[in-house]
Amino acid sequence: MAVRNCGCSLDLGWISKVQVNQPAVLRRAEQIQTRRNLSKEWQAAWLLKAVTCIDLTTLSGDDTPSNVQRLCYKAKHPIREDLLKSLNMDNKGITTGAVCVYPSRVSDAVQTLRNIVCNIPVASVATGFPAGQTPLTIRLQEIKLAVEEGAREIDIVINRTLVLKGQWEELYKEIQQCHDACGEAHMKTILGTGELGSLTNVYKASLVAMMAGSDFIKTSTGKEGVNATFPVALVMVRAIRDYYCRIGYKVGFKPAGGIRSAKDALTWLSLIKEELGNNWLKPELFRLGASTLLSDIERQIYHHVTGRYAAAHELPMA
Structure with a gap:
């Protein structure tokens, strides 16, 4: 992972x-989405880059040890070996960026990855995911439980009420306590941007989260009505850029929710490259929260290698 964000004092000024400037943000977001698609070898290379940045996720009420195990195997072998050999990429150690599960399934994921000799980190959602409306003491206990079970990354959710009421000091203190509870685990702070009311609130919440020590800021839980959008992402990555210029720490960015196609993944990579630069184009500083995205990426790589699209049974997914 990248150097930890130590945070800084809350700067209310x-x-x-x-x-x-919302109209300017919307224009820029539209511009990014109308970029020409990459083709052939360039597209395949960028798609493999996207794979390494995926937090392969299962956050369902019917999660079981067996489907978490399958997810871990897929995380270690995200693309069929014969396809990677055709691209001369079979010896590059391509895996997803992490496996993301509920706290109760962390031990299953940790044990499975240990058994298959894979060092992919396990990420766990916590703090009353997805609403963040449980009491703070319980949210902190949930973080500590996930860390004790072996999670190396914690995706916390903020109390959106504090943003809507402009209670920045309270938000800062809560995130700081979550940061302390994470210990050595990296903390990814979910803003729930679809419920923050305005792009200005998104920017302010991003700043507060980074000042409080977040290693990543993340758009959404994937459970809101509106999840990762490009206007929101632009606001967040520019807050990241401003924070780096002023404080000196690189904070990571993770869009999540509704990212399902290979084309979407390429657009997100393009946004990061143009707004933050190549230094952010690595799993230490950029993740894609997704559960179904990998299937379409593998399908597109299959088409690149064979010239046809695979039948469903030819590309089994975890």
Whole structure:
């Protein structure tokens, strides 16, 4: 992982001066989405890069040890070996960026990855995911439980009420306590941007989360009505850029929710390259939260190698 974000003192003056030009953000977001698609070898290379940045996720009420085990195997072998050989990429150690599960399934994932000799980190959602409305003491206990079970990354959710009421000091203190509870585990802070009311609030919440020590900021839980969108992403990555310029720490970015196609993945990579630069195009600083995206990426790589699209049974998914 990248160097940890140590955070900084809460700067209310900086936060109070934030103004987001929404029409300009929307124009820029539209521009990014109309980029020409990559083709042939370039597309395959970028898609493999996207695979290494995926947090392969299962967050369902019917999760069992067996489907978590299958997810871990897929995380270690995300693309069929024969396809990688055709691209001369079979010896590059391509895996997904992490496996993401509920706290109760962390031990299953950790044990499976240990058994298959794979060092992919296990990420766990916590803090009353997805609403974040449980009491703080319980949210902190949930973080500690996931860490004790072996999670190396914790995806926390903020209390959106504090953002909507402009209670930045309270939000800062809560995220700081979550950071302390994470210990050595990296903390990814989910803003729930679809429920924050405005792009200005998104920017302010991003700043507060980074000031409080977040190693990543993440758009959404995937459970909201509106999840990862490009206008919201632009606001967040520019907050990341501003924070780096002023404080000196690189904070990671993770869009999540509704990212299902290989084309979507390429657009997200393009956004990061253009707004933050190549230094952010690695799993230490960029992740894609997804459960079905990998299937379409593997399908597109299959088409690149064979010239045809695979039947469903030819590309089994975890």
